Amino acid sequence: MNNMLKKSIAALLSVLALCASHIQASEIEAIENVIKQSEAAVNSAAPDKWAEIMYSDKVIVVGEGAPASIRGLDALMSTIKGVTSSVKRCSINVNDARVTDQISWAFATWMCQPTEGEPFSVRALYVLEKEQSGWKVTAEMYTMGEM
Numbered sequence: 001m002n003n004m005l006k007k008s009i010a011a012l013l014s015v016l017a018l019c020a021s022h023i024q025a026s027e028i029e030a031i032e033n034v035i036k037q038s039e040a041a042v043n044s045a046a047p048d049k050w051a052e053i054m055y056s057d058k059v060i061v062v063g064e065g066a067p068a069s070i071r072g073l074d075a076l077m078s079t080i081k082g083v084t085s086s087v088k089r090c091s092i093n094v095n096d097a098r099v100t101d102q103i104s105w106a107f108a109t110w111m112c113q114p115t116e117g118e119p120f121s122v123r124a125l126y127v128l129e130k131e132q133s134g135w136k137v138t139a140e141m142y143t144m145g146e147m
Helices: 003-043 047-054 073-086
Strands: 055-063 087-099 103-114 120-131 134-144
Touching: 003 047, 003 073, 003 087, 003 103, 003 120, 003 134, 047 055, 047 073, 055 073, 073 087
Parallel strands: 055 134
Antiparallel strands: 087 103, 103 120, 120 134
């Protein structure tokens, strides 16, 4: 292979790597935006908006102290309504995120001030799928405490 062809291939690979890095960064930003919009919905006591922004209809949620997994958005709605009615304010920080073509994951920490009682933190792992309307959580696992 001649030197000019090698340089051309190397330049092309560099451009492709830069494009892939930019695409991944914009997808991570999109996921972070979903989580921040969900935070705003929680703080506005808007359970339907939170559900619409964040969760897929086929979501599965399991967490600390839960007797069984919650399957489907309809089944999750009572928990979502319970959270939005029992907190004064929550902040959600994305601790880390990874993106693939169709499935991604994010680790996040919720810090909440309930309407009564002591503040609490929740660690969550979200698995997100790219749907027509954007990134949606299809699986969530949580436990109490900070990252």
